[in-house]
Amino acid sequence: AQTVTQSQPEMSVQEAETVTLSCTYDTSENNYYLFWYKQPPSRQMILVIRQEAYKQQNATENRFSVNFQKAAKSFSLKISDSQLGDTAMYFCAFMMSPNSGYALNFGKGTSLLVTP
C-alpha cells in the first residue's frame, strides 16, 4: 500500500517570505499522480497543484511550485511571497491505483500559519 508522509505538523512563515512544505511517499508503481491540497479553517478543500509522475518538469501554479524528485520519492511544495490567505492545512496526496478507484491517499497534513 502507498504511504504519504508529511514530517512537519506545523509551520509558520512571515508574510511575503517563502516557505517549503515537505512530503515523501512510498510506492512500487511507476505511473501515478501527486497533489497538494489546501484546507482553510472551516472551508472547502481545494486543489493547489498536481504533478504527473511521468513528467520530469516540476509543476507551477502562480506562487506555488513543487520540487518533484521521483527517485527519492519526494514531492515538496514551495509557496513564494506568502500571503495571509495562505494560512491553512496543506495535504500532500497520492492517487492510488485503478483497483482502488483512483482514490487519494493523504498525508497527515501540515498546518501553515502566515503571520503579518
Added chain:
Amino acid sequence: EADIYQTPRYLVIGTGKKITLECSQTMGHDKMYWYQQDPGMELHLIHYSYGVNSTEKGDLSSESTVSRIRTEHFPLTLESARPSHTSQYLCASSGSIGQEEGYGYTFGSGTRLTVV
C-alpha cells in the same frame, strides 16, 4: 455552476439515531468518495464508487453504508449513530478526460457530525 454539495453542514444527534449525510454533484463525474476527517485533521477513505450501482469500502473500517443509484447522488447512512462516529465527513468526486485520470477532484464543504 458545477459543484458538489453536502448537507447538512452541521449535525448534532443523539446516540442510536439513524442519519443520512447527503452528497450531490452536478459535474457528471463517474467516481465519488467519502472521507472521514478526524479531529487531528487526518483523512481516511471510507467508501468510494466507480459509478452507478458500484460501491466499495475504503481503507478505514466504517459502520456506515453508501448507495449510488444515480450518478449525481452518493449518500452515506449510519444506521445507529454512536459518539465514536463524531467526525467531519468529506464527500468528493472526480471525472476523467478520455483515458486520462488524475484530474479535477472536487470536494464538498463537509458535514461536521457530533453524536451525543
